[in-house]
Amino acid sequence: MEPVIARLKKGGEIFEILVYPREALEFKQxxxxxxxxIVSDEIFSDADKGEKVSSQNLNKNFGTENKIEVAKKIIIEGEIQIPKELRDEMLNKKKKQIAAIISxxxxxxxxxxxxxxxxxLGVMEKKGVNINFYKSAEDQVQEVIEKIRTEIPLSxxxxxxxxxxxxxxxxPVYGKIKSLGKILMENWNSDGSFSCILEIPAGQKNDVYDKLGALTHGEVLIKEK
Incomplete structure (x- = not known):
């Protein structure tokens, strides 16, 4: 995808750098x-006109002349000109991520x-739920739940x-268990086996059965409390 401008207004001045849009958004995360x-480490006051910022000006506004460090701040703190095609694609992806987390x-x-x-997803569309392009899917889940729970029962x-x-x-399985939920109690038994009580969101129950079953070739013992 063609490079775009990332722009930051600071100290009454404008600082711009050319970036690849998809990679720049991922860098923000x-x-x-x-x-x-970045396309290059050149910092501009007007990228379209090729007007560069002096090292003295960088030092005054960012406390450093290191262009790479300045570029990082411009991308993280500033705005990125995202093409509509990419914006629509990533918004759709984020909607699906949010719906998957809720499920x-x-x-x-x-x-x-x-x-x-x-x-x-259908209820999100019906309720006209707006997704924040820059916020992570995880940070928007609770807000979306509040908006759609009047339409479908959620607990x-x-x-x-x-x-x-x-x-x-x-x-090998111990590390995987920790990623599935919260371990409330754990014990390494004398025979080398591992026992624990795992707390998870109820909607993830089938995932736990499937993943631990696959990792142990069906030999895991699971009892719901």
Whole structure:
């Protein structure tokens, strides 16, 4: 994709740098190396006219003449000219991420089952839910839940699961268990097996069964408490 301008207004002046839009957005979220984001390390007062900022001016406004460090601040603190095609693509992706999180972390209190992602997306569309382009999906979940729960019943319920991993799988699987939820109690047994009580959002129950079942070839023991 063609480079675009990232712009920051600071101290009454404008600072611009040329960046690749997708990579710049990912850099804002801490996912990219700055070298893969910028076209060059030149800092401009007007990129279209090729008017560069002096080292003295950089030092006055940013406390450094290091152009890479200045570029990072412009991207993180400033605005990026995002092409409409990319904006629409990434907004759609973020909507799906939010719906997926809601599906995993909530349940329908009437059926005790999670709502399908497509159902949640449909309600978001019906309620006219607006997604913030710059905020992460995780940071917008609660706000979206509040907007759609008048249309579909949602309950954020917790489930405790008593889990026992056989010794031959316990080491590699331990790290995975920690990523699935909150470990309330854990114990390494004398036979090398690992036991714990895991607290998870009720909507993630099937994921836990599927993932631990696959990692232990079906030998995991799980009991819902």
């Amino acid at each position: 801490g996912k990219e190396n700055i070298e893969e984001v 995993k972390t909530t349940i329908n209190p009437q059926t005790k089952a999670p709502h399908p992602i497509e159902r949640i 954020i319920e917790k489930l405790k699961m008593e889990i026992k991993i056989p010794a031959k799988y316990s080491g």
